[in-house]
Amino acid sequence: MAHDDNQLGSFLRSRREKVDATSAGVVDNTRRRVKGLRREELALLAGVSPSYYTRLEQGRDNHPSAEILAALARVLRLDDTERSYLWSLVMPPPMPSTSQAPPGGAVRPGVLQLLDRWADLPAFVVAPNRDVLASRELASQVNPAWSPGYNLIEFTFLDPRAGTVYPQWQEIAVQSVAGLRGTAVSRRGELDGFVAELRRRSEPFRALWDSHDVYERTMGEKQLRVPGAGVLRLSFETFALAGPEGHVLYVYFAQPGSADEEALRKLGTP
Known part of the structure; x- marks a missing residue:
């Protein structure tokens, strides 16, 4: 690493x-x-x-x-x-496999079809390094970082909008780095260059990475400040997609009957 x-x-x-x-x-x-x-x-x-x-x-x-x-x-x-x-x-690193896919890569057509069925939920797919590969339009409305072409970690530490989007920025920063460390050790060597570049560009990232905290969060809740909707409190679930690519599907949702659910519904209404 x-x-x-x-x-x-x-x-x-x-x-x-x-x-x-x-x-x-x-x-x-x-x-x-x-x-x-x-x-x-x-x-x-x-x-x-x-x-x-x-x-x-x-x-x-x-x-x-x-x-x-x-x-x-x-x-x-x-x-x-x-x-x-x-x-x-x-544990010794696994033997290289000819079927091992590089991080990133195209999202399977079936997963894209599944995303299309969730038009009313912020949902997106990320690569092991947290590149956003595909997302629903609503996801991009809730958080610009949830758009294809963005990287969740880079947005958190390098984009000046992150402090506004994330009212609890410190908590999200700690968890994101600890989660990335867990991914990095499971995909030996793949993320070394990505981590090295972030350590060079961000002192907060470097400090958190060097703390050696490791964290696995498959579900939880986040607060996000959304233009025109205020601060939304959204729950999320993650689903690891089978296959060598290491893709993960994130789905965010509001609690039924809450003001957050109504705000999310309005955002998704054309």
């Missing part, structure tokens, strides 16, 4: 620094000068030697056993997404 040859060590260190030593059961009457757990404290709690854990974090050993990974995940209090990410960092 871009700009870090020691992904395992960097991730372990970032999680270690987030663990509260006292709540983890560490008794320390001295004035602590480090965030979270010290290396030797984590090693002790996980039942491994400090020297071995140091080798892991420094990238001098990249093949811990499943038992050690489970112990580290327990002490670091990783959630399910973080555990999967930790395991994926240790």
Whole structure:
């Protein structure tokens, strides 16, 4: 993955620094000068030697056993997404496949037909790097970034309109980068150039990427400021489309009977 040859060590260190030593059961009457757990404290709690854990974090050993990974995940209090990410960092990359499709690519005709049936909902399809490949007209009305030719991550960090469109910009920025990291590790090497360019162009993106947070959000809610409609609160669901392309379908909707639903209906009325 871009700009870090020691992904395992960097991730372990970032999680270690987030663990509260006292709540983890560490008794320390001295004035602590480090965030979270010290290396030797984590090693002790996980039942491994400090020297071995140091080798892991420094990238001098990249093949811990499943038992050690489970112990580290327990002490670091990783959630399910973080555990999967930790395991994926240790697994060898899959053998190249001649059927592997590059990121992006054309959206299948059947998916486009499905989009046409959702004229009253903001729906769109993205590539692994979050390029918008296809969308309904209503999606573009709600958010300019949901239009073909845009990239969701680039819009968030590089487009001056993002702060207006997203009243909760910081939350969306954090989640978008953490989600991109999860995608990047599952599609080894494909997004390195994209990530490197964003790190170069955006300091906020670089800081969030280097925090090593990983997040998987398949559903949720967003607030969006829409011209002529005010701030809409919309729920969404995502659907991973089968196939090597890695396309994902996003569908946004308002709660039945809400003012948001009425505003969305008016936007979609010619």
